[in-house]
Amino acid sequence: MVKEAAEFAAKAHQGAVRKGSSIPYITHPLETAVIVSLMTKDEEVIAAALLHDVIEDAGVKKETITELFGSRVAELVEEESEDKSLGWIERKSITLQKLETAELDSKILALGDKLSNLRCTARDRMEIGEKVWERFRQKDPKMQAWYYTGVLKRLKGLEHFQAYQEYKALCRFVFGEE
Helix, strand or coil: CHHHHHHHHHHHCCCCECCCCCCECCHHHHHHHHHHHCCCCCHHHHHHHHHCCHHHHHCCCHHHHHHHHCHHHHHHHHHHCCCCCCCHHHHHHHHHHHHHHCCHHHHHHHHHHHHHHHHHHHHHHHHHHHHHHHHCCCCCHHHHHHHHHHHHHCCCCCCCCHHHHHHHHHHHHHHCCC
16 A cells, blocks of 8 residues: 555656755655654555645545545545645644644654654755745744644654654754744
């Protein structure tokens, strides 16, 4: 299942690149899956990590994921997806609200996704400094800090994972808080 999910994600994200770079987008779902696989051996959760942006960014329908990978994978992917028709603050508020009551597998998936994104932001910030915020729709680093530290506060139950500790340290490094 994991191999098929990686192939599906690679096709779905073909030609897409990471914000402000020429790095192929598929590197993000692959990194997310590696992070997730260090926290769980559940193939459905790892497959969901590979597919987590195909609804949101590649226009894949939940029904397609259900058909190919099963309802649990599709539910995990849908839960991690944002409605891009909404404004940034509304989308991020909904994500934080969902994390309040999310099951452990959803939190693991969210941690993998957000840690991958935060690693990228930290690398870019070291390279280009405060210009990094120009790459985002939400250019205010205080709002980015609100979101990423809000995620951290809602990842209760994951504190024993190295990924959680890295995420916490990167929040401190990138935003000066935790």
